[in-house]
Every structure is written in structure tokens, then in C-alpha cells.
Amino acid sequence: MLECVIVEDQPPAQRILSKFIGDHPGLSLKATFSDAVSLMDFMQKSKIDLIFLDIHLPKMSGLEFLKSQADHPPVILTTAFPDYALESYEYQVIDYLLKPFSADRFNQAVAKIAPASTRHVEEEKDERSIVIKSGHELIRMSLDDIVLIKSDADYTEIVGEDTKHLSGYPLRHWLETLDDSFCQVHKSFVVHLKHVRKVSHNKVQLSGAHTVPIGRVYKKAFMENMASLE
Template sequence: MINCIIVEDQPPAQRVLQKYIGEMDNLNLKATYADALQCIAFLKTEHVDLIFLDIHLPRMSGIDFLKSLKTRPQVILTTAFSDYALESYEYNVLDYLLKPFSFERFVQAVSKVTVPTLEVANNISNTSVSTSDILFIKSGYEHIKINIDEILYIKSDADYTEIFTNNKKHLAQESLRYWEANLDAKKFTRIHKSYIINIIKIEKISGNQVQINKNITIPIGRAFKEEFMKQVLN
């Protein structure tokens, strides 16, 4: 479970975040603050994994708040202004949500959180879970079971990823980075900024392309080719 807090001075924005957090099985909202100074006192005694932080706050801005923290939880910034995007990434924030943002965009940001409880686990209440042989993908209010060995490749699609099997395509809300971190690296490898492939399904490698199951061709990204070739040829 990811313990999180909200630091946001506008009640409508607080309510949106509270609603979105309530719809995520892996998020636990511990507190909501309208003031960064109050939050500093809370963090001295309580542990949190994630802060949803507004930039424009009374008394102390979100950026100044970040600067003040010696030990910094993971942070997702929320703001109505895009001016601070570049500066915010100097503080290693996970994501920058520009208000108003959709639930889908919120889920994409949360998928970047890297804490042990977000790793693949045998608990069907998580966003996506797996055992050694199967994977459950959350789709709406359902969890769809996929045999991991049947996955051909995974493709990034804007805020989502598409998981392709022999005869189906499944839409998942996790990022490509999430799958790269949680699937078995001996079986699955990233060969392009937009693709992860199942190594077992490779039919042949030709130039800068990989052929999967005879009729599917996937490009190999220049930045990934050297490491990929070492992996499959060694």
C-alpha cells in the first residue's frame, strides 16, 4: 500500500484528488493539508511514500517546500500553471499534473511510483498483479487474466500500454516503464522507446527490426540495439 498525502489549498482540487485516490486500491490517503508548513510538522513524525503537491500555496510555495525537505518522499506536482515544469524536474518529481487532469492521466502519474508495495504481488486488489505464469490486468472494474507466456509484445500508447497476445490486444493503464521493471528480464526486454518484446517469440532479427511470430515486425531503437543484441546472442 502506498501511503500518500495531499498538499493543496483549493477545496475543489482537494476533492478531485481525494476522489481519484479513493478509486485506487493501492493508495492510502493519510492526510490533506492546505498549507505546506503544516505538512512539514506532519512529516517529522509520520512516514509517507508520496505527496500530491500544489505549487501555488499560502505562506510557502510548493517549490520552496521541496527545497526545505532533507528527506524527500516521491512527489507528483499538481498545478494550473505550466511555467514551473522545467524547474520542478530539478527536484526529481515523478510527474507534473496540469489542472484540470483526468483520472486516466492521474493513474499514469501514480504508475511511476516506485516503492516495494507497488511491485508485482499475488494480490488481485492491486492495479496489475501476477504469479510466475499469469498476469491480471485491471480493465475498468474487472481483472482480466493473461498467460504471461502468450504475450508477444507490449506497446506504449499515449497514457496506456497495449499488451498483444496471439489473438488478442489488451489495454492496460500501466506505463511501459512499469512492465519493464516488473516482468522477468530473462524473458522480456525493451528494444525501443515504445516496445517491449517476449524474447522467446522472436523468429529472426534483420537489420534494425525483429520479426515476431512470422508476420509481426517491430523496430529496434538505436539506443537499445547494443544491449539487446548482447542479451539474445550471449
């Protein structure tokens, strides 16, 4: 778990970063500051593993902070201005996040400093189970208990027969990390093939009385995957 801090003077941006950090299994938010001077004071007495640093700050800019610190912790810059990207890499920043950025882009940046904790993003796989980071909870769930995964913008619902857990990662993440017992049947749905009970026209009936639509572009691959189970 990486102990990180936010240095950002805009409350909305602070809230977004706090949300993304809270949803990430490898990060723990230690403190939030509105200026880099306060961060420097904090660094004298506390260990920090990662800094999310805005560039335009009161008292001292983010780049001035980097110039003043010969040996600073890893930094991910967060800014609305693209002009400083090239200069920033002179100070060995990990990544340059241009506001507004998505949770997916945030996780890509974090993966550069914490590849071990983000190899499966929010999963710590144990044979046929995963650990889902849902809000401030870690929930272990067997892959065999997952009936379907539903997309909702940048979030997904991990659905069992009678359970639902909200995840902070998009559907694409699950398609890249889960095994081939899962298949996409619609732009918004991935199903566990072993939970399919009936395919009727353009509908899939699943365990737990769940029914989802089949998208035309996904139907052929889905039917082939179902046939392979016979």
C-alpha cells in the same frame, strides 16, 4: 486494498487523481471532498486508509487540517505550491506531490504507504502470470502469452497474439519488473523473445503477425539476447 479519499476543490485535479487511483491495483476511492471540513465530518463515521490532500482549500487549508488532527490517517499532499514542503513534513505526511505530477510520480508516493501492494505495481505475480489493472478491470495474463508491450506516453499496451490491454504504467515499469525473457528493441517497444519469428534488417516479426521496428541503440543487445536462446 487501501480505502482513500480526495480533498481537492478544483474539478480538473479531482478528475486526474480519480483516474490515477482507479488505475492503481492497491487503491479504492471512497469519497471526494472540496473542503477539509467535510472530510472531518466524514472521518467521524468512516474509516480512511489514505488521504490525498490539497493545501489551498476553502474554509480550512490542508495544513490547518493537519494541525487540527493529532492522529490523522496517512496523507499525501497535492499542491501547485512548493513553498510548504518543509513545513508539511512536520505533520508526518507521506509525500508531497507538486502539480502537475505524472502517474509514475503518483505511484512512487503511494508505494511509500503501500509497499506490499505496489511491490510489482500493477502485478500480483503468480509464477508465470500477472494481473493487469486495465481501467476498472483486473485481467490475469500469462507472461508467455504477452507478445509485445507498446509505449504510449504514460500508458502502455500489453499485446497478445489477438488481445490488447491498456495499462496505466509506462514502459519503464515493465522493464524493471519483467524477467529477462523480455527485451527492449525500440524506445517504444519491448518484445517477448520467445515470440520472435523473424528478424529482417531493422524489423522484428512476432507471433500474431505483429511487426515492430528495431532501434539502432537497442539492436546489439537484442541480437545477443536472441543468440543466447539458441
